[in-house]
Amino acid sequence: MQDDEERYADGFAEYGSYFGGPSFDYLSPAQPTSSAIAGASNEHALCSDTDPYKPAYTAPGYKEKDGNLPSTSYPTPQIAPSPLNYRQRAQSRDPATNEFSQLPISPGAQASKAHISQDKAESSQPQPLRFLKRASTAPPTPPMSWGSSASNGDGLSDRIQSIYIASERPRASNPAPEPLRIAHGTFGHVTTTSNTSSTRSSSIISSPMQGLPGSPFQLSQKGFSISTMQSTESEVTEMNPSDAQAEILRRISRRNDASSQTGFSSFKKSFSLKRAATSAKSASGPSQDTLTDVLEEVAAEGSLSLVKAVISMGADPIYRSIGKLKRLKHEALAKATLSGRAKVVDYLLREGATYGETAKRSDYTPMDRAMLAAAYKGHADLINCLVASHGVNPMVEQWPREMYDAQHYWAENQVRLAKTSLLDGLSKWKNVDQGTNTLKLIMQHEKFDPTALISGVFDNKSELQSAEFGHRPWQTTYEYSVLACFVRAGWADAVEEMLSIKGKPKQYEKEDDVLQYQGKVTRYVSPINALTKETWSKRPEDALRILRLLIDRGFDLCLAQRTATDLGVRTAIGRAISADAAQGVELILQAQGGLVREDVFFRRNRREINALPLAAALSFNSLEAARVLLRAGAHPRDPAFDDMNVLQFAAYHSSATNSSMLTEMIGLAPELTYDALSFAINGINKDAVRVLLDNISAAARREQIAALPPIHDMLLHCTPPTKPELKTQYLELIDMVVQWDVGYALQCPQLPAILSAIRKDNYIGMEKLLQLGVVDGSSLVLNSRAQPRGELGMWTMLECCELTDRSSEWLGLLRNFGAPLYH
Known part of the structure; x- marks a missing residue:
């Protein structure tokens, strides 16, 4: 579910995803403390002598619902609850359980989420079921559903007043969660790729001249990648004029030596038809091409002193060649801009260098495109220079040309394009402090x-x-x-x-x-x-x-x-x-x-x-x-999904969040405990079953149990798992329930539930209960007739076995545990 929201780092998350067993150390069985429970404890021993299908307690009725998940409802007497005056047994007190009539206080409200799994591991077994005596009163009457009382608004306002918003830490008695204490995050490298079948991608800064004169600043229709890895202009050691001139002469000398070695090579592989350079070398200095090459080199390095020195020696700040009919511009300004050399760019612009001429019917100048490239590369000094000193409009924004093509022509593939602007690129910077300083300069602009x-x-x-x-x-x-x-x-x-x-x-x-x-x-x-x-x-x-x-x-x-x-x-x-x-x-x-x-x-x-x-x-x-x-x-009775309320949803789906919330919600709706237990067993959710059994044990110690749920019937009626890991969890769940019933207070499985298990082919569940002695095989007569849960008409056990895909295995299992053919 959450993967649908996370794919792209720049926020195109949800869009992208659319396309595209533990041992239990239980306490030893204890003797029942009342004659009623003592009589129920001998139920298994008396099954063969008396009527095996007559339960010791009246089993609550079942109600079937449409869908994959059977719903179980247990009627509760509509009488007033008894006072919560009970004796507390210190050695078996569970601190995580709550009284049914009290609003639960979150046990982990002041702890981090990392402690949830640790607490669950420490208390992975439910407290054994023990009774002090038979309850004299029935369970609490279900509370009024939401919206049926005129005092709901007052209760809501009272709860709202207790919500914690302040920045200081709350007191220990406050049930509100501890405020989030998370360090500031930063936006990392942002890459946005359109969801198309093409694997090509074009970057705003993929080529040396992209985004600058000679190559319009455009985004490809197939995809684009925007780099926001912020970089600042590295400190370049400046030289005095004499040292700078000497360094330029050394670089020119190295270039001349390399060209002379290439020119006097004794072996040539081919002839060259390239016309010789027209700018002849003067007797007093290097050629114009050599000076221009050195100028481009030092401009990319960002040394302002070296740039001034080479220009003073004769290099032109704008053109590569002088005195011809067609002048060619060099790339010193473009290279300095791509490297983010603000001082060099400022000097060359003041010396007359330009990014080129504005195209006809275009609202954007080449300097605007240079500024956009600097914004997405994180060159703060260069942006400050262009905005403050050279009058660039900071509010400029631009759509890729492919957007206009997609609007006017049918595009077979999906096209997803982003608008580019200085402020959009600025908002993606990792260094927020430096970006804030640049933003303050932009906010002073008259067009902001x-x-x-x-x-x-x-x-x-x-x-x-x-x-x-x-x-x-x-x-x-x-x-x-x-x-x-x-x-x-x-x-x-x-x-x-x-x-x-x-x-x-x-x-x-x-x-x-x-x-x-x-x-x-x-x-x-x-x-x-x-x-x-x-x-x-x-x-x-x-x-x-x-x-x-x-x-x-x-x-x-x-x-x-x-x-x-x-x-x-x-x-x-x-x-x-x-x-x-x-x-x-x-x-x-x-x-x-x-x-x-x-x-x-x-x-x-x-x-x-x-x-x-x-x-x-x-x-x-x-x-x-x-x-x-x-x-x-x-409220736990609020509707959720698949015809389940919130409490049933938390009981059915296994997660640490649902288990923690189940502990807190069950105190608000104690009458739904048995219903939630049925959903937890159907979902083979061991954690939820453990939480609910703990609540039943706590209610038994408080003498608030009038009748126990037919848990064995629930185990047989659930859909048999098919995956190996689910089968293991299902068998462990049966073991946990059997060991929890230390006093043998739960009623034996009834014939309708056994027939339902056979009809559903729940072989592993039936075999496990027979092995544990929960079901007495000698009491199962094959010609016994009853109505299976969820079925119409009366069926015998033999008929149910023959209608399965493995009738021989079922008959062998039942006969192996002593099931007779006739009464």
Whole structure:
């Protein structure tokens, strides 16, 4: 599930994934403490003498549900619960269990997630089932379901008031989780590749001249790669003029010696038709070509003193050749720009060098393209030089030419392209402090506007239209403002400064621009929806601060939008839950407490679904967020998935998060304990079964058990596993239940459950119970007739065996354990 959200480092995560046994040391059996339990303990011994199918207790009725998972419900008496006055046995007290009538306090709320597995390993066995005496009262009456009481709003507000948001550490008595203490993260190397069949990729900086005069700054339709590995201009030791001139002469001498050795070679492989150089060497100095080659070399190295020296010796700062009809420009400025040599670039520009002429009908100058290349390479000094000293517009942005081709012509393959801009590249820098200094310089520019759309993604096939228009693909453009761009990057200081310039939500929250009959839609991403899962994961403290700033400004927390990183509409609380940002969820619920009862959209099992936030948190394995939602008003009876409520879902699916939440939720709905146990056995979830058996043991010590569940019937009725690892877990689960029943208080399996096991071909389960003595083979008469669970009509055991694929094995098993043919 979570892999659907993580693939690309720049946030195109969800889009990319769419395409594309332990030993138990139990206590020794103890003698029953009451005559009622003592009579139940001899049940197995009396099975052959008395009627074997007459249970010692009245087994609760079963209710079948449609679907793969059978649902079991156990009726509870609708009377008032008895007071919780009980004697406590110190040697068998389980500190992790909770009283049924109390709100559970999370045992791991002040601990890290690493301790969860350790605690589970230390208490991997349930407490043995022991009774003090037969309970005189029935189990508690089920509480009123959510929404049926007029006091729900008051209870919700009381819970919301206890949510912890402050930055200091909470007291020990506060059940709220400990605030996240995670160090600042950094955005690493960002690589974005379009999802096409082609393996070619073109980089913005793949060739020496790409992004500069001679090669327009474009992104390939097949894919592109953007490097944001920030680099600063390395310190180059400058020389005095005399030493610099001497160094230039030495380099010229080395070049002349190398060319002379090449020219006087005694062996030549072929003739050369190349015309000889027209610029003759003067008697007083080196040739113009030699000086230009040295100028290009020292310009790439970044030594300003050497550049000045070679120019003073006769090299031209602009052209390679002088005095001809057609002048050729050299690459000294281009090489210095690609290397990020700000001092050299500034000097050459002041000496008259240029990046070239602006193309006709183009809104971008060659210097703009040079600045964009510097932004995505992280050359801070060069950007400061071009913006402050040479008048480059910092708000320039550019779409690749392939986007316009895809809009006007049919593209067979999917095209996904990104808009480039100075501020977009700046937001991807790893060095946030240096990037903030550059941003402060840009914010002083007269054209700076935090509402300008400077980042975006174009996709021609990620969204489909409705059936009315034939499910044709949209040509979707996702636009991000400057504020949304830096919210996504997690730069809290920059966001706060921009909100001080323009901070009204209506300036950023715009409706989508839809051109239905042209198949085009433009989505304007709100800053509140720019807080992605990657932002919460990499910069959690800054993301929390940004969220607080946006809430204080009045941004809409209920706004659901589809962004470039999502495959469906998402809300702020849904993104925080997916990242397990517990403090973010708390902050959102403090501002909008009703969101705990509103569905969120997310992907599960490669399908777009919607569910309540607590069910989504369990699906994402977001433990801390689930605890916050439970305290904020979510309830175990809330619906989840596949006709299960939240408690049943946590019991059925095995995970550390579900086991921990099951311990906390069972105290809010104790009447669902047996029902959850049935789902845990059907899902072969040993951890959940252990938690529920511990709760039953604790209730037995408190004398709150009126009738035990038919656990052996549940074990036989579940679908037999087919995988070897699941078979092992299923057999271990049977062993755990048998060893838990130290007093033999559980009723024997009933004939309908045994017939159901035969009909389902649960051979390993039946064989295991026969071997352990839970089922007395001599009491199983082959011509006994009963109605199997989930079947119509009456069936004999012999008929059920003959209808299986291995009838001989079943008959051999039963006869081997002494099953007679007739009464």
